[in-house]
Amino acid sequence: MEVSNRPYPSVEIKIDRILENARTVQGICREHGIRLSMVTKVLSDNLEVVSHLVDAGIDCICEARIDNLISYRELDVEKWLIRIPMLSEVKDVVRFADASLNSEMETVRALNREAAHQHRVHNVILMYELGDLREGMMRDELMASVREFGELENVHLYGLGVNLSCYGQVLPSERNMAEFRQVVRDVEEEIGRPLEIVSGGNSTSMEMLVAGTLPPAINNLRMGEAIFFGNLPCKDRPIDFLNRDNFVLRTQIIELKEKPSMPWGNQGDVNALGVSTQFVDRGIRKRALVALGRQDVNLYDIQPLDKQINVLGCSSDHTILDVTDSERDYKLGDIVEFRLDYAGLLALMTTKHVSRKIV
Numbered sequence: 001m002e003v004s005n006r007p008y009p010s011v012e013i014k015i016d017r018i019l020e021n022a023r024t025v026q027g028i029c030r031e032h033g034i035r036l037s038m039v040t041k042v043l044s045d046n047l048e049v050v051s052h053l054v055d056a057g058i059d060c061i062c063e064a065r066i067d068n069l070i071s072y073r074e075l076d077v078e079k080w081l082i083r084i085p086m087l088s089e090v091k092d093v094v095r096f097a098d099a100s101l102n103s104e105m106e107t108v109r110a111l112n113r114e115a116a117h118q119h120r121v122h123n124v125i126l127m128y129e130l131g132d133l134r135e136g137m138m139r140d141e142l143m144a145s146v147r148e149f150g151e152l153e154n155v156h157l158y159g160l161g162v163n164l165s166c167y168g169q170v171l172p173s174e175r176n177m178a179e180f181r182q183v184v185r186d187v188e189e190e191i192g193r194p195l196e197i198v199s200g201g202n203s204t205s206m207e208m209l210v211a212g213t214l215p216p217a218i219n220n221l222r223m224g225e226a227i228f229f230g231n232l233p234c235k236d237r238p239i240d241f242l243n244r245d246n247f248v249l250r251t252q253i254i255e256l257k258e259k260p261s262m263p264w265g266n267q268g269d270v271n272a273l274g275v276s277t278q279f280v281d282r283g284i285r286k287r288a289l290v291a292l293g294r295q296d297v298n299l300y301d302i303q304p305l306d307k308q309i310n311v312l313g314c315s316s317d318h319t320i321l322d323v324t325d326s327e328r329d330y331k332l333g334d335i336v337e338f339r340l341d342y343a344g345l346l347a348l349m350t351t352k353h354v355s356r357k358i359v
């Protein structure tokens with residue numbers, strides 16, 4: 001994808017702050033005997049940033065899309081595909097991923113056949129369903145699957161994983177971690193060897209990690225949001241020892257006018273994006289139209305740094321701001337800055353219309 005190199009809209013990536021977070025989190029993980037697999041998917045494919053992370057000592061990266069791993073193929077780092085592979089992509093998964101998370105034996109068998117074809121052995125981390133209800137096998141299926149690995153020569157049971165805090169908002173707890181630990185024990189007993197990877201969760205495991213309450217059996221965590229945003233997902237709470245505000249979105253004012261706050265004329269039920277909007281009559285207001293829209297990001301995922309700006313709405317390519325109350329006397333061509341959340345960055349890094357500036 002040819003990404004825009006225009007000055008705006010742009011996302012500034014504060015690389016030093018992110019690298020500092022990565023080193024801090026990796027250090028804490030190491031103190032607790034845990035290997036950090038860094039989830040870089042929020043960057044879409046950004047070779048420059050991921051190369052910095054690898055240089056800083058990150059030795060395992062996780063992506064949800066195989067295309068991103070293909071972009072990173074030259075990097076000397078272990079690469080995991082963390083979204084369950086599609087049957088249609090097993091060829092690339094075997095070629096470009098060192099390991100993949102799996103929850104369907106039919107897919108694992110397909111990976112086995114493809115790996116035999118490519119004269120390789122592919123590492124599989126089987127996912128156990130711990131209650132968050134996204135990917136994962138229930139216990140009986142998991143035990144049967146583990147046994148089947150004995151018959152599959154070109155896939156290696158690399159480990160077990162669980163995923164929490166994604167769909168069901170389920171947090172890691174001593175109780176569900178103890179359940180996972182027991183499943184790990186049973187699997188290790190079944191296969192007669194310790195698993196190399198016991199991957200116990202994501203950024204929401206940070207509190208248990210720091211408190212030292214994760215079971216010792218857990219030797220891996222896959223973390224993204226904590227490192228990129230210094231934020232604890234699900235609780236949406238800052239992690240006080242990590243840097244926040246590591247990204248800034250900037251765009252330019254393309255129209256600046258005083259206008260009434262109430263539309264006039266016959267109104268339909270919804271706007272151009274299919275949304276019904278309530279308007280409040282606040283008289284004549286100073287409104288700035290900026291070059292950014294729903295095609296780039298969801299409004300709920302960005303927040304003006306100038307707290308006196310009120311975001312009124314957007315269409316696919318425009319965002320409408322009320323700047324009347326701001327202390328700054330905005331002019332046409334001025335730049336407006338926004339803070340982002342994880343979902344906002346994910347969207348902005350996926351579009352080719354937003355430039356990236358690594359500082």
Ligand SMILES: Cc1ncc(COP(=O)(O)O)c(C=O)c1O
Nearest residue numbers: 039082202203222223224225233
């Ligand atoms: C399977 C899997 N593991 C780990 C993560 C990382 O989650 P977080 O960014 O909350 O650390 C994600 C989310 O991207 C995921 O899908």
